[in-house]
Amino acid sequence: xxxxxxxxxxxxxxxxxxxxxxxxxxxxxxxxxxxxxxxxxxxxxxxxxxxxxxxxxxxxxxxxxxxxxxxxxxxxxxxxxxxxxxxxxxxxxxxxxxxxxxxxxxxxxxxxxxxxxxxxxxxxxxxxxxxxxxxxxxxxxxxxxxxxxxxxxxxxxxxxxxxxxxxxxxxxxxxxxxxxxxxxxxxxxxxxxxxxxxxxxxxxxxxxxxxxxxxxxxxxxxxxxxxxxxxxxxxxxxxxxxxxxxxxxxxxxxxxxxxxxxxxxxxxxxxxxxxxxxxxxxxxxxxxxxxxxxxxxxxxxxxxxxxxxxxxxxxxxx
Numbered sequence: 001x002x003x004x005x006x007x008x009x010x011x012x013x014x015x016x017x018x019x020x021x022x023x024x025x026x027x028x029x030x031x032x033x034x035x036x037x038x039x040x041x042x043x044x045x046x047x048x049x050x051x052x053x054x055x056x057x058x059x060x061x062x063x064x065x066x067x068x069x070x071x072x073x074x075x076x077x078x079x080x081x082x083x084x085x086x087x088x089x090x091x092x093x094x095x096x097x098x099x100x101x102x103x104x105x106x107x108x109x110x111x112x113x114x115x116x117x118x119x120x121x122x123x124x125x126x127x128x129x130x131x132x133x134x135x136x137x138x139x140x141x142x143x144x145x146x147x148x149x150x151x152x153x154x155x156x157x158x159x160x161x162x163x164x165x166x167x168x169x170x171x172x173x174x175x176x177x178x179x180x181x182x183x184x185x186x187x188x189x190x191x192x193x194x195x196x197x198x199x200x201x202x203x204x205x206x207x208x209x210x211x212x213x214x215x216x217x218x219x220x221x222x223x224x225x226x227x228x229x230x231x232x233x234x235x236x237x238x239x240x241x242x243x244x245x246x247x248x249x250x251x252x253x254x255x256x257x258x259x260x261x262x263x264x265x266x267x268x269x270x271x272x273x274x275x276x277x278x279x280x281x282x283x284x285x286x287x288x289x290x291x292x293x294x295x296x297x298x299x300x301x302x303x304x305x306x307x308x309x310x311x312x313x314x315x316x317x318x
Contacts, residue, residue, distance in 0.1 A: 266306025
């Protein structure tokens with residue numbers, strides 16, 4: 001072997017060794033999800049595994065959190081690398097809506113992809129006489145825990161419909177499970193839930209009492225100044241006694257990263273999502289609604305350059 005060829009081999013081996021050392025030194029990618037029983041957690045676990053497959057040598061950790069607001073604040077503080085979040089929370093974070101949990105605008109946030117929608121469903125006891133948003137006035141309602149994402153959804157939707165909390169006979173600020181029990185016990189008339197159509201809690205309620213899914217007309221949605229709110233339909237027969245489809249509002253879920261994540265890592269995370277989407281679908285049925293053709297729709301924050309590179313490669317961005 002010539003000295004020149006031997007030197008080339010040594011240089012190549014050193015380069016490979018250096019590359020492996022760099023990967024080994026890379027800190028784990030922290031995936032921020034939600035509670036252990038949330039949709040975000042199994043999807044985050046599947047995504048973490050997908051990232052490892054897509055980028056050999058990179059490790060991931062999956063962290064349970066309180067959900068969107070905590071996730072976005074943690075990203076801004078560089079305590080996470082990729083996170084799931086609801087679109088309205090993401091929009092509030094970018095603007096710096098203190099009432100929504102963001103003391104200042106979170107300008108380090110960067111988008112990866114739009115995922116699947118949550119449907120905001122207002123359900124009422126059928127014997128309450130509630131058939132429309134206007135019929136809610138004078139009734140007893142639970143709007144979710146104070147300043148939670150669903151309670152902020154409630155404020156937005158009711159305001160768009162010209163309804164204030166003072167218009168109700170009583171307003172409870174309780175989590176969904178407790179709200180369901182109060183409807184069963186006839187202590188309240190209606191409540192809200194943000195979930196996929198056919199959510200188990202609502203199906204359970206519909207088997208216990210006759211319910212009405214209250215329509216949210218498209219003209220109400222048009223008055224909401226937030227691109228995260230989209231028109232949607234609950235298919236007929238989703239719940240017992242619901243024989244026709246019902247118009248409601250959907251809020252898109254997003255996958256988000258932060259400015260300090262390198263372009264290569266953001267590219268790899270984006271590719272992992274779309275290359276291994278079947279693994280996310282196996283982890284939770286909500287992922288069936290994830291479609292690359294809608295990956296950039298309504299994104300409230302700038303797209304990360306690494307994600308942009310991937311979408312240009314696959315032709316989604318020209």
